[in-house]
Amino acid sequence: MTNQQQLHLDTQAPAHRYRYCRRCGRPLKAQDSRLRGYGEHCDPTQHPKPAPARNIDQDHIPGT
Template sequence: MGDEPLAIAIDSAERTGPRRVYCRLCGRPLTGADSRRTGLGPTCDAKLHPAPPDIRTRRHEVEQDTLPGLEPPAD
């Protein structure tokens, strides 16, 4: 056991703190936990994965014919 090499290089053991992670798209350093996990900053993530359109804004009233059998009774 005395002559076995170390698994970690000595110069890498000197660094303290988390290692720097950079955005895969623009190369800027990432600071947020979610950004570090995905590898994309919030701006670049929004470019690649745009939010879906809000369906509530597309709804509108449409004039329709009355369904057969649902007409009001004639007097």
């Protein structure tokens, strides 16, 4: 086995790289965006969704 073959076997494959944003579908250009799978403006860790509205049954206020 040659040295090049041995080096190739020892290296691990890089992490999966996305070509398009998983949220909006735009092409990803930055290396860190490709590794995350989200563009700068779509990354859920940077821009979390607002909490859902909660409708809770409450007692009426007396005198209203």
